[in-house]
Amino acid sequence: MIQVMDLSKSYDQNEVLKHISLTIPAHQVVAVIGPSGSGKSTFLRCLNGLEMITSGAITVNNHHLNATESKKKQQKTIHRVRQDTGMVFQQFNLYPHKTVIENVMEAIIVVKKQSKEQAKTIASQLLKRVGLQEKEDVYPSKLSGGQQQRVAIARALAMEPKIMLFDEPTSALDPELVGEVLKVMKELADEGMTMVIVTHEMRFAQDAADRILFMADGQIVEDAEPKKFFSDPSTERAQKFLAKVNEF
Amino acid sequence: MDLIIDNIPFLLKGAYYTLLITVVSMFFGLIIGLITAIARLKGNRFFRNVARVYVSIIRGTPPLVQIFIVYFGLVDFGIELGSLTAAYIALSINIGAYVSEAFRGAIQVVPAGQTEAALATGMTEAQAIRRIVIPQAIRIAIPPLGNTFVGMLKETSLVSVIAVTELMRSAQLLIAQYYVYMPFYLTIALMYWIMSTVFTFILNKLEKRLSVY
Ligand SMILES: Nc1ncnc2c1ncn2[C@@H]1O[C@H](COP(=O)(O)OP(=O)(O)OP(=O)(O)O)[C@@H](O)[C@H]1O
Ligand SMILES: [Mg+2]
Numbered sequence: 001m002i003q004v005m006d007l008s009k010s011y012d013q014n015e016v017l018k019h020i021s022l023t024i025p026a027h028q029v030v031a032v033i034g035p036s037g038s039g040k041s042t043f044l045r046c047l048n049g050l051e052m053i054t055s056g057a058i059t060v061n062n063h064h065l066n067a068t069e070s071k072k073k074q075q076k077t078i079h080r081v082r083q084d085t086g087m088v089f090q091q092f093n094l095y096p097h098k099t100v101i102e103n104v105m106e107a108i109i110v111v112k113k114q115s116k117e118q119a120k121t122i123a124s125q126l127l128k129r130v131g132l133q134e135k136e137d138v139y140p141s142k143l144s145g146g147q148q149q150r151v152a153i154a155r156a157l158a159m160e161p162k163i164m165l166f167d168e169p170t171s172a173l174d175p176e177l178v179g180e181v182l183k184v185m186k187e188l189a190d191e192g193m194t195m196v197i198v199t200h201e202m203r204f205a206q207d208a209a210d211r212i213l214f215m216a217d218g219q220i221v222e223d224a225e226p227k228k229f230f231s232d233p234s235t236e237r238a239q240k241f242l243a244k245v246n247e248f
Numbered sequence: 249m250d251l252i253i254d255n256i257p258f259l260l261k262g263a264y265y266t267l268l269i270t271v272v273s274m275f276f277g278l279i280i281g282l283i284t285a286i287a288r289l290k291g292n293r294f295f296r297n298v299a300r301v302y303v304s305i306i307r308g309t310p311p312l313v314q315i316f317i318v319y320f321g322l323v324d325f326g327i328e329l330g331s332l333t334a335a336y337i338a339l340s341i342n343i344g345a346y347v348s349e350a351f352r353g354a355i356q357v358v359p360a361g362q363t364e365a366a367l368a369t370g371m372t373e374a375q376a377i378r379r380i381v382i383p384q385a386i387r388i389a390i391p392p393l394g395n396t397f398v399g400m401l402k403e404t405s406l407v408s409v410i411a412v413t414e415l416m417r418s419a420q421l422l423i424a425q426y427y428v429y430m431p432f433y434l435t436i437a438l439m440y441w442i443m444s445t446v447f448t449f450i451l452n453k454l455e456k457r458l459s460v461y
Contacts, residue, residue, distance in 0.1 A: 050364055082370045093365035097383050107369035110379060152365075159370055 001026040001163060001194050002047065007056035009042055009218075016042050018218040019056070024196065024211075026162075029189045031205035031226070032198045034215035035241060040198040043215065044165050047196065048085045049078030060085065061162055083111070086156030090168040092148045094140040094155070101127065101136040104155045111159065126154040130184050146177030150184055157188075164188065166197040182208075202245055206230050214238045252435055255422050259432075262418025263439050269332075269404045269414060273339035274397055280340060281347025282382075288348065289355055290377065299348070306345035312406050314338050319410045335407040339400065346396045354389035355381060387458045394451035398444045405440075415439060 002024040009017035016039045024030055032040050045051040047060060052074065057066040060081045065074055095103050104123035108114050114122075127133050130150040140148050149169055156164060166185065170178040182201065186208050189195055199205055205212060205226060212229040214222035216237045222229060233239050287299040306314070318341075319334035329337065358381050366376035408417035419432040426432075 048368060050367065079370070079372065082368060085368075087365075087368035089361060089365065091359075091361055093359070093361040095362065095365070095380055095384075097387065106366075106379065107371065110375050111370040155365075155369065 001028075001061065002196070003059040004047075005057045005059075007043075007046060007058060008054050009039075009046055009051060010054045016218050017046070020218075020220055021056075022213070022220060022223065024194065026194050027192045028211060029193075029195045029209045030197065030211045030213060031209035032196060032213045032215060033200070033202070033205060033241075034213075034221075038215040039218040040215050041167050044087075044167050044196060044198055047163075047165060048082050048087055049074075050087075083159065084162045085165060086159060086161035086163070087165045088149070088152050088156055088167070088169045090171050092140070092145070092152045092172070094148055094152055096140055099137050099139055100132065100143070100151050103140065103151055104158050106158075107155070108158050122158060123154070126157050127151070129157075130154045131180075144177055145173045146180045149173065149181045153181075153184055153188075161193075163194045163196070166195065166199070168198050168200065170199070170201055200245075202230070202242075214241070216241075249431075251426060251428065252431055255432075258422065259415065259418050259435060259439065262413060262415040262436075263443065265332075265412065265414040266401065266404050266416075266440075267443065269335055269339060269407065269412070270397070270401045272336050273343050273404075274400055276336070276340035277343030277347050277396075277400070278393075280344030281349075281351055284344060284348035285351035285355060286377065288352055290373070303345045303348055306342055307349075311338075311342050311403055312409070314342055315406055315410060331407070331410045331412045334410060335404075335412045339404065339407070342403075343396065343400050346399075347393065350389045350392040350396060351385060353392070354385035357388055358384045387455075390451065390455045390458065394448065394455075397451065398447055401444055401447060402440060 004020055004022050007017055007020045008015060020043065032043065034040055042051055046053050047058065049065070052071070053065070053067045055067045057064065059065070061084055063077050063081045065077045065081065095106065098106065101120065101123050104126055105116070105119040108119035108122055109116060124133065124136065127136060130153055132147060132150055132154070135143060135147065140151065143151065169185070170181050173181065178201070182204050185195070185197070189208050197205075197209070209226050212222070212224055212226050213220050214229065214233070214237070221235050222233060222238045224234070229238070230242065233242060284299045284302065287295040288303075291299065315334070315338040318338040319329060319331065322329065362380050362384065363376050366380045367373065371379070404414055405416035408414060408420065411417070413421070415436050419436045422432050423429055
């Protein structure tokens with residue numbers, strides 16, 4: 001489903017991702033963890049083209065993106081990749097000038113070119129799925145963080161993505177609101193969605209993920225099953241990281 | 249006092265032209281300004297520079313000179329404009345530069361995450377700008393645009409020099425006829441002030457209406 005080949009990403013002279021290669025099969029739930037600044041967000045954003053890659057190649061859903069191609073060609077591929085990839089951001093990024101249901105309907109109308117009525121039906125179902133059917137006509141600013149993030153998930157699902165990307169979806173939330181978002185994500189995972197989740201929620205990574213990618217200094221230092229990773233990490237970097245996390 | 253009351257219809261006609269010129273120039277200025285702002289922020293190198301130079305020239309030259317260039321200067325190129333048309337054109341181009349600055353500031357204030365979220369759902373950059381960024385930018389831009397608008401209302405007095413009988417020139421014509429200054433100037437000052445105040449009031453209402461979220 002996702003294949004990354006020798007991916008590198010630099011900002012000016014600063015190499016943030018260094019020769020990353022991996023394959024993520026369909027229906028797999030991957031948790032990406034690691035210290036701050038290790039390149040987790042950058043890696044995720046390369047997968048749907050929010051960052052242009054410096055070298056290497058990425059294949060998402062049979063769309064082939066190669067750093068050697070012209071920028072125009074890459075942008076075309078990226079546009080197609082985004083059609084079946086959803087993304088959820090740490091800061092939710094809901095459209096503040098649109099109601100909850102309009103947030104979800106937007107891409108169905110603009111990108112999928114479906115009618116308003118169809119979009120409304122689909123959006124209603126999605127909001128029901130994330131438990132917010134009674135908030136349809138409210139503006140995002142009137143919602144709690146947890147509710148906003150669930151709307152953001154519904155908005156991403158509106159494009160019927162085959163892959164969902166999450167960048168620290170619960171990091172901006174009050175602790176008591178984290179659970180409701182994780183619950184929705186867990187349901188998605190159980191339904192077989194292919195997911196790549198950057199997270200600091202170790203418990204969730206352990207429970208919901210099929211695989212842990214531990215990143216440090218722009219590289220994937222460890223790639224293991226959750227059980228193995230959390231009980232017996234093979235690298236010193238990961239051991240130190242886990243020891244630090246467990247202090248909290 | 250009788251003098252004023254007798255000539256109120258004439259002055260009101262002048263005020264009507266002042267309003268007309270303001271609204272028409274603002275309308276085209278908004279279009280020019282929005283296009284210029286987008287060109288400056290998202291255009292390729294060529295359009296970016298054209299937009300930048302346009303704004304720089306307009307802001308760096310007196311509006312009176314701009315009006316003369318459009319009305320008198322263009323005649324040299326065989327373009328003879330009616331004074332009202334020249335007023336519309338000169339003021340629209342003038343106001344467009346200021347409007348573009350207001351829009352540019354507002355567009356930059358819309359968080360990058362908004363565009364990213366839109367792009368991530370599969371929108372093109374143009375769709376993201378049109379559907380997500382611009383609507384938010386317009387709301388943010390309303391207060392500065394309001395100031396520009398009121399400024400425009402006052403600036404229309406300049407086109408009296410190319411014989412557009414708006415409020416200012418109406419007063420001057422009356423003064424030339426009756427040889428009294430103060431009553432007429434005070435009256436039109438009052439009329440300008442009332443129009444500005446009403447504009448400001450409407451804009452505040454509009455701002456409230458649009459900021460429902
Ligand atoms: N737009 C940018 N321009 C320049 N440098 C950047 C940019 N974005 C990220 N970086 C740098 O790239 C490195 C990796 O950043 P990234 O955001 O991917 O880390 P992260 O693992 O997601 O960290 P965190 O846990 O804090 O979110 C950091 O050193 C950061 O300073
Ligand atoms: Mg990050």
